[in-house]
Amino acid sequence: MADAPQPQPDVPIAAVADFLADPVEPADFPQARLRFRNDRAAAAIGLGGLDDAAWIAHFARFAPLPGNLPQPLALRYHGHQFRVYNPEIGDGRGFLFAQLRDAGGRWRDLGTKGSGQTPYSRFGDGRLTLKGAVREILATEMLEALGVTTSRTFSVIETGEQLHRGDEPSPTRSAVLVRMSHGHIRIGSFQRLAYLGDRQGLERLTAHALQTYHGDDSGDPVALLRHVVAATAQLAASYIAAGFVHGVLNTDNINVSGESFDYGPWRFTPRFDTGFVAAYFDQTGLYAFGRQPEAIQWNAVQLAGALRDIADVDAMIAELDRFAPLYRAALVERMLWRLGVAPTDAEADVALVRAIEQGLIETGVEIDRFFFDWAGGARRGPSPADPLYTLPAFAPFVDAVAARQAARATDHPYWQDDAPCSMHIDEVEAIWARIAGADDWQPLAAKIAAIRRMGAALAA
Template sequence: MNTRVVPAVDLGHQYADDLPELALPWQAAEVPEPRPLVLNDALASDLGLDPDWLRTADGVGLLTGTRVPEGATPVAQAYAGHQFGGYSPRLGDGRALLLGELGDGEGRLRDLHLKGSGRTPFSRGGDGYAAVGPMLREYVISEAMHALGIPTTRSLAVVATGREVHREVVLPGAVLARVASSHLRVGTFQYARATDDLDLLRRLADHAIARHHPEAADAEQPHLALFEAVVAAQASLVAQWMLVGFVHGVMNTDNMTISGETIDYGPCAFIDAFDPATVFSSIDTGGRYAYGNQPVVAEWNLARFAEALLPLLADEQDDAVALAVASLEKFRDLYSDAWKAGMHAKLGLPEGLADAVTSALVADLVTLMRDNHVDHTSFFRGLGDAARGDAAPARGLVLDLAAYDAWAERWLALSPDAAAMDRVNPAYVPRNHLVEEALAAGTDGDLAPLNQLLDVLSQPYDVRPGQERFAEPAPESFGTGYQTFCGT
């Protein structure tokens, strides 16, 4: 490894210092022919990194983990997890490294983390590498989620490695550099709990409180307050996913953050035709992580988090379980309240409506959308036009016109605010056919479609002339049965 000092960056190592049992010092694999494909200049600047410098040999070395600053301690993180319901006691960063922490423009600590940086002791049978397409997917989707205002890890850069990656076919390799509030997961706590090291579990919980939920430190029971803060954060997050039609695709417990940020954009996608049973992931053959199941799965994952925390909640297990159950029971109301508030905003409804009126209106709309398989994004955006008096965009997406007209008459009688609707109903999301088009071109070396897509998605609520194709549903030639893949 080239150990040349990189003086422009000061990487902290708080995680490695606080939790050495969960941090395995490691180095990224050498990169034969590194070449930056896409770099997030605005994010780099917010982290105090010079975008021009990041394009130099030293900067690219940082982005691939092959030239790290003096004093940095890159580590592979240990965690466990339930994958599709089955428990794996030792997962960990099999193709990833935490390079360290940086401060952002608001003084918050942020992880700088690599994906596709080579094998680690957690790799099991994997090669530790990543291909260009999946890393560009994470870049596109995570930055789109950020622009939509949904808590998420961010993408700093994708660097082509010049290495061949063998999957079903040979693909060009890449490394993703991403940024997060942290990479603490439910699976991190499951791993610590399985060690039966109560001191480690307590230090991990205290680290999470200090890093993400400092208000919990002043609570009468800080670790119970931590659990309740994560329950609230995840209820809000999943409600936001549902409101924009996002399907994570692999909601394992090692993919649920303590911070409440969306993480690990593998087989993710946005729904086109509204259907709660929608599944995109090629490996989710049973539909466990279908669009409509996401709130239920989130609650299930949080139950696993509660199990890991039990020794910190009370001396007696029965007491700890009672506390955890009472706190977990808040999830459904928190999620329901967040989703209802979101739907209230998406429909531009005035304040002060009776709950029964809003609930009936929303329930009937969901049935209408499901039965008619309307395009989720286009329909809600079209309702803004309907609120202005132009029914055609939304009405034209519905087969059962009588049902739509009856529902719309009730809704319009409430005087919806079209301008407010436009602020919460995106005109542009990462539509699957456009993402695939950009990834295919990017894999072949043409980054123009990717850059254009990123530009449009950076302002998802602002309609721009000349960008109509980015707001249109997939053409019939795109076909049905669209699948996404993890990339490992």
């Protein structure tokens, strides 16, 4: 058996922490009950061998990992929140705890949610509800299985405090969550430096982000924008193909690594409903399912605005103009991947994706059901949606997919199930109800296992 990978601490954040972050102390929680540990993620960074006591010491009490940050760092940033600029934000209930390299040499951040107050907490208590932590587990597991580049929920530990919230029954249980991601540098950190007129800070952060997240030593802000445009166009397309609605696509929630993270009021839309919203407070539908590509592009424009004093404006405009065609190409790629068919020529691929959207929109077939029923481009049955597949709205798709070659094996047992693995709000609430009412964690464990089983089938 090959030796398990060992931790490889490496903290590039130290080079920019003087103007990007503040050292903070974690909260002293009254309890620490381990509820979820992601051993699959931990193994990737050499931490899979930690016993539960050591896990709690590091991820509830935040004893530093060997060779890593001596003290957590709360990152500084501003941001547009629902298109209104807010200079009074930052890491208000989280911090960067550690940075390591994985077995492939890629940096991985361990950051927190619900770890206590920081200089940016304002009037918040710096805590996280246990329900919020459970929801983030479900979101990240499902998105990872569906091929979305996402942070991963690394750890959830119940902390024994009773929290009061206006949007859920209170008092409610509390938790501290650790997420693993490629990076935590947000567009909002660049906006903050631009707001302060810190040209040197902008140049240093640009060079840091380019080298750390994109392996680019140029220090060129136009190159950074180029990378971010490409990565966020892919992100937007992956949301649509997954049927996912993030809910709060503010500039402080967009990483320059292009990685999805920070899940609050998220939902998966059952049907291809472009107006479907995740957040009850999104009353104008700014971040509705079908408007997410526009919202993400708008955020990229704000990054360009923050860089305008250190970059050529015309060159940045040219990079921003690439977003729409990159998004359209990425959407075709992501839709064909989820369907499991091979691409042919660009025109035919675009026509196939349009036919998928037409059929889903006009008939109301559930997104997950459709991709399950037509895995590999061939109809498998029977299905409750069979009568809908014979309607005229699906005729263009049926004709277009007939000549396609499968790009995915469908011999995994998942494809023989009666129904697809989905993640709709009623199931999320049912899983939480079992935890809240009976401290029964089995439905959550079973759902995680089902999601990972689907992920294995999609990866085949």
